[in-house]
Each structure stands twice: as structure tokens, then as C-alpha cells.
Amino acid sequence: MAEVLITVRLAAPATLEAAMRRLGLTEDDVDTGYGLVPVDPGRDLYVLRVTEEAGRRVGDSGTGVADGGAADGGPYSDPPIEPYGPPR
Template sequence: MAETDTVLMTVALLGARPGITQAAKAIGVHKDALDREFGVVPVDPGRHLYAVQVRASEIPKTSSDDEDVQGPFSNPKIAPFGP
């Protein structure tokens, strides 16, 4: 999945090792819309908060009042300056 077509989302997930399927279900997308290589990255494990990369074209068009899912957030490429 190319970086330019993904956005970041955060999701609160219960469980010792939440996975792609659980994150996709919480967001409301098919698991293939999430970047498996990026995975489910802990942001604040104490609050069960994780980040995932989601294909921008797959983000649900309807807004949700669900506080357990936040985003989308931009996902700019990070690269060093200079040669």
C-alpha cells in the first residue's frame, strides 16, 4: 500500500494483542483497507489506544460519534533534509 494514499486513524481496542481484523471492524472498513505492514501500533496502551493506516478511499463517508475511533489524520512522508 503506497504511503500517499493512506491516512492515520486512532482506535480504542480492548484485548492483549488487538489485530487488524478487530481494528477494521471498529472503524467500519474491510480488513484489506488497513496497511498490514504498518500493523496496529500502540499509542497509549494504558488507554487501549492504537494507530492504524487506512486506505483514504475506504474511510466511511458518514461521520461517527464514536469516541473510540478518531481521524482521519494526515500521514505525511517523513524524510531527512539535505543530501
């Protein structure tokens, strides 16, 4: 899994730079082309695509502790998706 997803809550106006600052991430950690994507505007929830290592470092799950990292969720998987047809 080369890259993973993490979520973060940010008050408006949310920017990628603000998210990186909050999470302590560098440009090497983050897919800046993907950017900061709103998941649920009503809940100020955003997602970033980061390296697996960064996901482990700042994610709040998979660490074995309740509040492992600065992110509000993740690391989450980013699996490939494919068309469902024609059946092979």
C-alpha cells in the same frame, strides 16, 4: 494523500482483526503490513493506516458532524519525513 491514519480504542488483547471488525473495514481498506500499532497503551489507543476513502468513511473528523464514524479519531495526515541535513 494516498493513505491516512485513524485511531481506535480497543481493550486488550487488541488485534488488527478486532479493529477491522469494529470499524467495518476490509483488507482492501487497511495496510495490513503496517498492522495495528499502539499509540498509548495506558489509554488503549491504537492507530491503523488506511486508504483515504476508508479514512473518510470511518473517521470521526472532517465529516462536518460531531460523531461522524466508527473510529475514535482521524483521518490524520501521514506526511513524508526527511532528514534535516545537510542543508541544501
